[in-house]
Amino acid sequence: MSRSPRIPHGTTWLLAAASVAAGCAVADALWRALPHKRAPPRAPAPRTGRLRRRGENGADADYASLMRSSRLSSMGELAGSLAHELDQPLTAIVSNAQAARQYLESDVIDMDEVREILKDVNDEACRASATVRQIRALIKGESRVLGPLDIGAAIDEALALVRGNALGRGIVLTRQVASPLPRVNGDAVQIQQLLLNVLLNACDAVDRGVPGSGTPREVTVMAHVAEGMVQIAVRDSGAGVDPGDLEHIFEPFVTSKPQGMGLGLSISRAIAARHGGTLDAWNNADRGMTFQFSLPQEGMPTRRGVRMPRGLAMAESSFKG
Ligand SMILES: Nc1ncnc2c1ncn2[C@@H]1O[C@H](COP(=O)(O)OP(=O)(O)O)[C@@H](O)[C@H]1O
Numbered sequence: 392m393s394r395s396p397r398i399p400h401g402t403t404w405l406l407a408a409a410s411v412a413a414g415c416a417v418a419d420a421l422w423r424a425l426p427h428k429r430a431p432p433r434a435p436a437p438r439t440g441r442l443r444r445r446g447e448n449g450a451d452a453d454y455a456s457l458m459r460s461s462r463l464s465s466m467g468e469l470a471g472s473l474a475h476e477l478d479q480p481l482t483a484i485v486s487n488a489q490a491a492r493q494y495l496e497s498d499v500i501d502m503d504e505v506r507e508i509l510k511d512v513n514d515e516a517c518r519a520s521a522t523v524r525q526i527r528a529l530i531k532g533e534s535r536v537l538g539p540l541d542i543g544a545a546i547d548e549a550l551a552l553v554r555g556n557a558l559g560r561g562i563v564l565t566r567q568v569a570s571p572l573p574r575v576n577g578d579a580v581q582i583q584q585l586l587l588n589v590l591l592n593a594c595d596a597v598d599r600g601v602p603g604s605g606t607p608r609e610v611t612v613m614a615h616v617a618e619g620m621v622q623i624a625v626r627d628s629g630a631g632v633d634p635g636d637l638e639h640i641f642e643p644f645v646t647s648k649p650q651g652m653g654l655g656l657s658i659s660r661a662i663a664a665r666h667g668g669t670l671d672a673w674n675n676a677d678r679g680m681t682f683q684f685s686l687p688q689e690g691m692p693t694r695r696g697v698r699m700p701r702g703l704a705m706a707e708s709s710f711k712g
């Protein structure tokens with residue numbers, strides 16, 4: 392008997408999407424509540440995106456709120472992707488449940504097959520539930536604890552969340568991750584936030600690209616271990632940045648995007664430093680950029696002499712809370 396998928400009537404993903412939308416409203420409200428000056432009105436940003444500073448008194452803002460706003464803003468960007476990610480297991484559950492009912496109505500019941508179907512239902516339900524948990528944790532910023540973390544799984548979860556977003560923009564996401572990767576000492580929510588920031592930036596860069604250039608639309612995630620550090624690199628085929636802008640993009644409120652908050656990279660660098668690691672970026676020799684996140688594998692000492700990014704003092708005070 393075939394168990395062909397069909398569109399589910401389930402409402403779980405709608406609820407998830409609604410909670411993401413609600414989260415975005417919260418982010419918006421938070422943003423409005425924060426004490427920051429608006430930049431004076433200016434002409435619309437050019438397509439290539441010149442860097443501008445969005446506000447000037449970010450140092451006075453509550454950094455924990457900013458981290459949350461930034462995370463919720465990523466969630467908003469990912470809404471379509473999340474629906475896609477939840478739709479797949481729900482579709483499989485519905486079609487498997489229908490198949491099981493049909494089996495049970497037949498004269499001769501193949502219990503092994505029924506068991507197999509129920510196992511599939513269970514696995515898919517667990518997958519959907521894990522996605523919902525992951526979204527909820529990201530929205531709430533639940534975890535603040537550094538603990539043993541399967542970094543390979545964290546990369547795959549971030550890729551799963553971004554996949555639909557990339558697909559919708561015609562971007563090919565490639566994964567070149569060594570297996571197995573050693574565990575790291577990390578905060579799952581913050582590592583996810585860092586990976587999502589960098590991945591979404593890479594997709595944005597490819598999307599803006601070099602107009603009419605016909606260049607490939609690619610984002611590649613690579614990960615391996617070198618000298619006790621897990622190194623995760625995200626390489627894109629976008630237009631890159633002016634060399635003089637390379638350090639500025641890590642400053643808070645610096646953005647080239649019309650709707651950008653300019654917080655993703657400063658927060659991501661603070662997260663990397665909190666994990667005893669680094670986040671660096673460079674323009675590729677051919678095209679686009681690479682962002683590399685290095686963090687010590689579990690049990691290795693954190694890197695001494697890590698350069699503290701601007702804004703880290705704010706970040707650390709919020710990490711304590
Ligand atoms: N992969 C990339 N390619 C080119 N420019 C990038 C890339 N990632 C980030 N940037 C630049 O860095 C700026 C700051 O990024 P970020 O801090 O994440 O804020 P936002 O995404 O809200 O603009 C972006 O607006 C963009 O100009």
Ligand SMILES: [Mg+2]
Nearest residue numbers: 588592655656
């Ligand atoms: Mg960003």
